[in-house]
Amino acid sequence: MKKILKSITKSYILLFCILITVSIIILPLMFTQKFIIENSIKKINVEVQKDLSQTIDYGVKYKTINLLHRNDNTVETIELEEYLVNVLAAEMPVDYELEALKAQATVARTYTLYQIENGKKHENSDMCDSSECCQAWISKEKRFESWKENQEEKWNKLKEAVYSCSGDIITYNGKPIDAFFHSNSGGKTELPVNVWGGTDYPYLQAVETSGEDEYSQYYSEIEYTKTEIEEKMKKSYEDFSINWQENNCIEILEYTEGERIKTIKIGNQNIAGVEARKIFSLRSSNFTFEISEENVKFKVIGYGHGVGLSQTGSNTLAKEGKNYIEIIKHFYQNIEIENIK
Ligand SMILES: [Zn+2]
Numbered sequence: 001m002k003k004i005l006k007s008i009t010k011s012y013i014l015l016f017c018i019l020i021t022v023s024i025i026i027l028p029l030m031f032t033q034k035f036i037i038e039n040s041i042k043k044i045n046v047e048v049q050k051d052l053s054q055t056i057d058y059g060v061k062y063k064t065i066n067l068l069h070r071n072d073n074t075v076e077t078i079e080l081e082e083y084l085v086n087v088l089a090a091e092m093p094v095d096y097e098l099e100a101l102k103a104q105a106t107v108a109r110t111y112t113l114y115q116i117e118n119g120k121k122h123e124n125s126d127m128c129d130s131s132e133c134c135q136a137w138i139s140k141e142k143r144f145e146s147w148k149e150n151q152e153e154k155w156n157k158l159k160e161a162v163y164s165c166s167g168d169i170i171t172y173n174g175k176p177i178d179a180f181f182h183s184n185s186g187g188k189t190e191l192p193v194n195v196w197g198g199t200d201y202p203y204l205q206a207v208e209t210s211g212e213d214e215y216s217q218y219y220s221e222i223e224y225t226k227t228e229i230e231e232k233m234k235k236s237y238e239d240f241s242i243n244w245q246e247n248n249c250i251e252i253l254e255y256t257e258g259e260r261i262k263t264i265k266i267g268n269q270n271i272a273g274v275e276a277r278k279i280f281s282l283r284s285s286n287f288t289f290e291i292s293e294e295n296v297k298f299k300v301i302g303y304g305h306g307v308g309l310s311q312t313g314s315n316t317l318a319k320e321g322k323n324y325i326e327i328i329k330h331f332y333q334n335i336e337i338e339n340i341k
Contacts, residue, residue, distance in 0.1 A: 062112075062113060064078060065077075065078060065116070065126040066126045066127075067083060067127055067137065068122050068124075068125035069129055070129055081162055081167075083137070084105055085158050085159050086139065086140065086143075087105075087112075088101060088105050088158050088162060089138050089143045089155075090136035091104060091136050091311075092104045094158060096311070096318070097315055099314075099317075099322065099323050099327060100314040100317070100318040101157070101158065102162075103327040104161075104311065105161050105162045106168045106169065106337070107170070107181050107308075107309055107328070108179075110171075111176075111178075111179045113169055113176040113340070114178050115135075117175070165324060166341065167341035168339055168340075169339075170328055170335050170337060171335060171336050171337075172334065172335050172336075179309070180192065180204065180308030181308045182302075182303065182304025182307065183311050183312065184212050184217035184310060185302055185306050185310035186218065186303075187208060187210075187212050187213070187301070187302070188259050189204075189205075189308065189331065190256060190257070190258030190305065190307050191205065191307070192204050194256040194257065194258060195274055195305045202333070202334055203334055203335050204308060205333050206256075206257040206259075207330065207331065209310055209317075209331075211312075211313070211319075212302070212312055215315075217302070217303040218301065219301060220300045220303075221298065221299055222280065222282060222300065223296070223297040224280065224298075226244055226296060229242075229266075229296050230242060232279050233267065235279075237269050240266075240267055240268065240269055242267030242268070243267070244291070250265065250266050250289060250296070252264050252265075253270065258306050259286065260284065260286040261273030261285050280298060283300045283304070284300055284305075286300065287299060287300040308331055308332065309328070309331040309332070314327045314331070317330060
């Protein structure tokens with residue numbers, strides 16, 4: 001009996017020793033080994049991808065983004081593609097053709113990366129949800145409120161648009177482009193230099209787009225009394241004056257490459273077409289005017305600054321059977337579509 005007890009105690013001591021050895025020496029070694037292996041895999045992957053693209057490894061860097069919600073000042077970490085579904089929901093009508101939605105999704109993805117790479121506007125987040133500042137974004141709940149019917153079906157269409165071109169961005173010289181877009185070009189897009197000044201972009205030329213006149217965004221009118229015109233001008237130009245009796249009291253002096261007004265004379269001031277657009281809240285700087293006894297009526301063609309992709313133009317191209325890459329290549333020149341995943 002004593003012998004049996006002694007042998008059991010011995011086995012326990014042996015087992016204890018084995019356990020100590022395993023926990024103190026072998027287990028940590030295994031973890032360290034695992035860690036080293038995992039780390040080196042990651043490093044190898046990053047380097048391989050870097051070599052392939054010869055630029056930054058966007059796929060690893062931008063799987064998620066930090067989105068600032070302006071209404072409550074909270075920051076949400078969100079998967080990039082998931083973020084883009086809500087951006088698309090805010091930026092393009094869901095009843096547009098799938099290929100047009102894919103083109104817009106690719107533009108939004110490119111714009112997001114460009115913004116992050118070329119100077120974020122916010123300290124603790126990559127983008128905010130305001131169209132005035134970074135890029136429009138709308139919550140699923142809020143979008144559903146305005147859709148009324150077939151909400152899930154519509155949302156799935158947006159998801160299909162984003163995920164079927166997942167990771168695609170527009171690049172020039174291996175870097176994401178500044179992917180401007182607007183609602184309706186009025187038939188021809190515009191050079192950025194005519195809108196914001198500065199230098200031109202090799203991938204943003206003035207291109208013609210047919211079918212723009214089929215949309216409600218194509219044509220608009222806005223009318224002001226002569227007194228209102230004077231008041232609005234004086235807000236920007238204190239010494240503004242106008243003699244309404246003169247034949248050329250308002251006169252278009254010069255047009256841009258995109259066939260919008262470059263310079264217009266209003267009374268004693270020569271101002272840029274884009275400036276007139278701002279002062280009189282016009283949809284674009286492509287306009288004519290009619291002066292009557294009491295009023296001035298502006299007749300405006302197109303909607304937006306006219307630079308880059310036209311949304312309605314994209315929809316027309318999609319209806320003609322063009323795919324999203326062909327649509328993108330119509331509006332942006334000398335570019336490549338690359339995948340960041
Ligand atoms: Zn912002």
